[in-house]
Amino acid sequence: EVKLSPRSLAYIVSELQRYSLLNTQIDIKGKAYEEIVGANLRGDRGEFFTPRNVMKMTVEMIHPQMNERVLDSSCGTGGFLVTAMTHVIAQLEQQMEAALGCKRPQWDMDTVRAYQDKIAEMAASDYFGFDLNPDLVKATKMNMVMNNDGSGGLFQANTLENPHRWATKLREAVQLGSIDVIVSNPPFGAKIPIDDEEILSQYDLAAVWDQDENGDWTIRLDKHGNRVLQKSQPPEILFIERALQLLKPGAGRMAMVIPNGILNNPGNAYIRSWILKKAQVLAVVDMQRDLFQPNNDTQTSMVLMRRLSTEEESTAEAEGLDYPIFMAVAETIGHDKRGNVIWRQLPDGSDALVKRVEVVTEIDQATGNEVLREVEVTDRQVDDELPEVAEAYREWLAGQQ
Numbered sequence: 009e010v011k012l013s014p015r016s017l018a019y020i021v022s023e024l025q026r027y028s029l030l031n032t033q034i035d036i037k038g039k040a041y042e043e044i045v046g047a048n049l050r051g052d053r054g055e056f057f058t059p060r061n062v063m064k065m066t067v068e069m070i071h072p073q074m075n076e077r078v079l080d081s082s083c084g085t086g087g088f089l090v091t092a093m094t095h096v097i098a099q100l101e102q103q104m105e106a107a108l109g110c111k112r113p114q115w116d117m118d119t120v121r122a123y124q125d126k127i128a129e130m131a132a133s134d135y136f137g138f139d140l141n142p143d144l145v146k147a148t149k150m151n152m153v154m155n156n157d158g159s160g161g162l163f164q165a166n167t168l169e170n171p172h173r174w175a176t177k178l179r180e181a182v183q184l185g186s187i188d189v190i191v192s193n194p195p196f197g198a199k200i201p202i203d204d205e206e207i208l209s210q211y212d213l214a215a216v217w218d219q220d221e222n223g224d225w226t227i228r229l230d231k232h233g234n235r236v237l238q239k240s241q242p243p244e245i246l247f248i249e250r251a252l253q254l255l256k257p258g259a260g261r262m263a264m265v266i267p268n269g270i271l272n273n274p275g276n277a278y279i280r281s282w283i284l285k286k287a288q289v290l291a292v293v294d295m296q297r298d299l300f301q302p303n304n305d306t307q308t309s310m311v312l313m314r315r316l317s318t319e320e321e322s323t324a325e326a327e328g329l330d331y332p333i334f335m336a337v338a339e340t341i342g343h344d345k346r347g348n349v350i351w352r353q354l355p356d357g358s359d360a361l362v363k364r365v366e367v368v369t370e371i372d373q374a375t376g377n378e379v380l381r382e383v384e385v386t387d388r389q390v391d392d393e394l395p396e397v398a399e400a401y402r403e404w405l406a407g408q409q
Contacts (some may be wrong), residue, residue: 028369039188057084058193058265059299061342064309066191069401072096074303076134076188078095081167082252083137086148088191093135097127111366115378136161167194167247168207185303187254190262194247196306201240211249217278218344225278239331245270245279252286258317263291266282268294268307284358291334293397302343319351336403352391360389 009019022190072078072092080088105111115123130154130265145164152162157364163178171179208214216228216236227238244267251262270276271292283289290312297307316324323329344350352360363386372379 012300015194019023024094026357033034055237058087059343060087060091061390061392062265062295062299062310063087063191063399065293066093066263068093068395068398069120069310070189070191070261071402072189072191074099074287077177078135078185078189078191079136079182079187079254081190081193081247081254082192082194083139083148083162084346086137086162087150088193089135089148090151092189092191093131095164096130098127100199101129111382113382132161134161136162136163136187137181138165138178139168140164140166166246167250168202168210168243170210177252182254184253185256188256190222190251190255190260190264192247192251192262195263196242196244196267200243202243202246203240205237207246208237208241209235211241211246212282213245213249214238225281229230237286246275248279248283252313252315255315257315259314261314262310263310263312265295266311268309271309271311284328286329287315288320288329289313289333289399290334293335294339295336296338298343298345299341301343302347305345327379332408335399336397336400338393338397340391342390342394350391352389361386361390386398 012020026127056337067088070092072095074096075095078092080086083089100123101112101315104115104119108115112123118248135152137145137148137191145162151299161181163175163181165174165178202214203209212227216238216302217225218228219225230236248264248266248270251264254260255262270279277326291310292312293310295308295310299303299308300306316329320329340350340352342350354360363383363384366385367382369378370381371377
């Protein structure tokens with residue numbers, strides 16, 4: 009319900025009318041929402057919004073394609089989904105420009121409509137997200153509607169719950185083993201443990217594991233042959249297993265923010281052992297400690313994986329798999345621990361500058377129609393290594409093929 013008076017609403021609309029929210033940078037809407045909600049949605053449930061530059065790096069590395077089904081299993085305000093959709097839209101635009109032999113600003117109105125229809129079709133059929141927090145789901149729907157829709161694939165749900173308990177529409181839209189790409193930053197922290205036995209019973213990683221004298225890990229069984237469950241488990245551990253369950257066997261790939269404790273603590277060795285038998289680790293990017301500052305100082309990594317096929321799982325279980333893994337350390341991420349932007353400087357102490365091309369929307373005075381124009385803009389360069397990490401990964405991946 010809109011509780012503003014007609015006069016106030018008219019004033020707000022008149023002030024916003026000069027801006028085009030559809031043609032501005034895609035991430036502006038989600039960022040604005042996160043600033044508005046402030047501390048009310050941060051931290052109390054392990055929710056820490058992912059910086060936009062991390063999303064862009066991740067999506068460029070995981071490289072979703074047209075007609076692939078993309079999911080964020082803890083979607084927050086929808087930043088990962090919008091970034092992934094933007095990445096695919098850029099591919100569509102390049103294809104159409106190559107086919108037509110001209111850039112987008114020169115397209116006629118029929119071509120523009122066909123382009124927009126294709127985007128709306130992809131957004132409605134290929135992009136999905138769910139989150140436990142209903143307020144965040146509403147924010148994601150708003151963000152997706154303002155970015156070519158896609159709101160029909162968004163649901164309020166407990167990702168970790170048994171899929172049989174999900175709403176009917178969600179069960180029909182997203183089934184285990186049906187997703188091509190997952191990009192996600194799950195809630196994490198010891199303050200929000202999962203202790204519901206019905207939920208824990210679905211997961212191998214919720215069981216108690218024992219290591220034998222050869223260093224192999226096995227699930228502990230009771231005298232009746234049933235798995236012995238842990239009393240509770242941090243959600244980020246279960247999110248890894250649920251994400252792999254959702255991916256298509258042999259082809260589905262995921263990128264997830266994972267606390268470094270899972271990757272290096274001796275007590276979590278059974279988790280790493282399990283992952284190596286269920287997935288091919290594609291890349292590990294060790295993120296700078298200030299990534300989630302000023303809200304949280306947990307050290308994390310962005311981990312990319314591909315779900316193994318049944319045959320590959322059997323091989324991994326019997327003898328292990330041998331393959332290269334891309335690894336990188338991001339020493340600068342564009343902001344300090346207080347959240348202030350850090351600008352890159354040249355050896356002489358001057359600011360590094362970068363040129364980029366922006367597409368601006370104008371009204372043709374003769375026809376009254378909207379027209380697009382490209383302008384070159386010079387800005388100070390943010391001290392952020394994440395774009396370089398993404399580029400290095402793409403080059404490394406090309407060399408592996």
